Amino acid sequence: MRLQFRTSVAVLLCLCATACAEQQTAAVGRPNAIIVREFALNQAAITLDPTFGFSLYRGTSGVPPRQRAASVGRAVAFNVGDAIVEQLRRAGYDAVLSDGTTPEPDGRALIVTGAFRNINEGQRRRVGAENPSLSAYGEVDYRTGPGAAVQRISNFALDSRQVAGSGGDVKATAVRLGHAIAQSVLDAARRNNWPGAAR
Numbered sequence: 001m002r003l004q005f006r007t008s009v010a011v012l013l014c015l016c017a018t019a020c021a022e023q024q025t026a027a028v029g030r031p032n033a034i035i036v037r038e039f040a041l042n043q044a045a046i047t048l049d050p051t052f053g054f055s056l057y058r059g060t061s062g063v064p065p066r067q068r069a070a071s072v073g074r075a076v077a078f079n080v081g082d083a084i085v086e087q088l089r090r091a092g093y094d095a096v097l098s099d100g101t102t103p104e105p106d107g108r109a110l111i112v113t114g115a116f117r118n119i120n121e122g123q124r125r126r127v128g129a130e131n132p133s134l135s136a137y138g139e140v141d142y143r144t145g146p147g148a149a150v151q152r153i154s155n156f157a158l159d160s161r162q163v164a165g166s167g168g169d170v171k172a173t174a175v176r177l178g179h180a181i182a183q184s185v186l187d188a189a190r191r192n193n194w195p196g197a198a199r
Contacts, residue, residue, distance in 0.1 A: 030194045031142065032107040032109060033094045034088050034093050034094065034095040034111075035096055035098050036084045036085050036088075037112065038078070038097070039113075039114045039136060039138065040115040041076070041119065042115075043070065045118050045119060046069040046073050046119045047119065048068055048072065049122060051123055075174075076170060076174045080134075080136070080174045080177055080181065083174065083177075083179055083182065084112065085097045087179050087186075088182050088186070088196075091182075091196040092196025093189070104146075106145065108143065108144055109142075110140055110141070110153065110188075111141045112138065113139060113141070114136050114138020114156075116135070117136060117137060118133065119170070120133045120134070120170075122170060132160075132169060134160045134177050135157075137158075138155065138156055139152055139153075139154065139155040140155070140185050140188045153192065154188040154191075158180050158181060163176050163177060163180045
């Protein structure tokens, strides 16, 4: 009699544990959108092309290096984010680029955040040997709703010198790095069985 009671209690516990596990995996549903936040940058991490920044007018100085670095950094951050969003949309996901000033979509979402470690503009006057380089790190988080705590799904650290393709200016390098980051986001989505919509 006691053996039957213990066996039935053990079976009930196993059933309860299975039901709890199914609820937990069901709670992490397919995201409604992928939000790509603009990558953070530090002006000290930007190396400018030394052959540019001069003035065409004799006796006047060119654009101050600090202003040029800010401009290059903003352009790279936008190009990387735009390339990530473009690649994710091609794969069938609803992706948006968030600059922090516009409201983000509600509901479940993957959030891609990151920062640049290095932005090297290269030397644009050396045609064919410009050698710009970028490196970035970041993470992919899952959010169940607005104001909810996020759960890290994966993280990445990428360098444009390790990404397929070469040549071009810093813009082309930013696009290649953006595509590589998008691929790591797609890999994280596939590992969690969140396929893109057929388009």
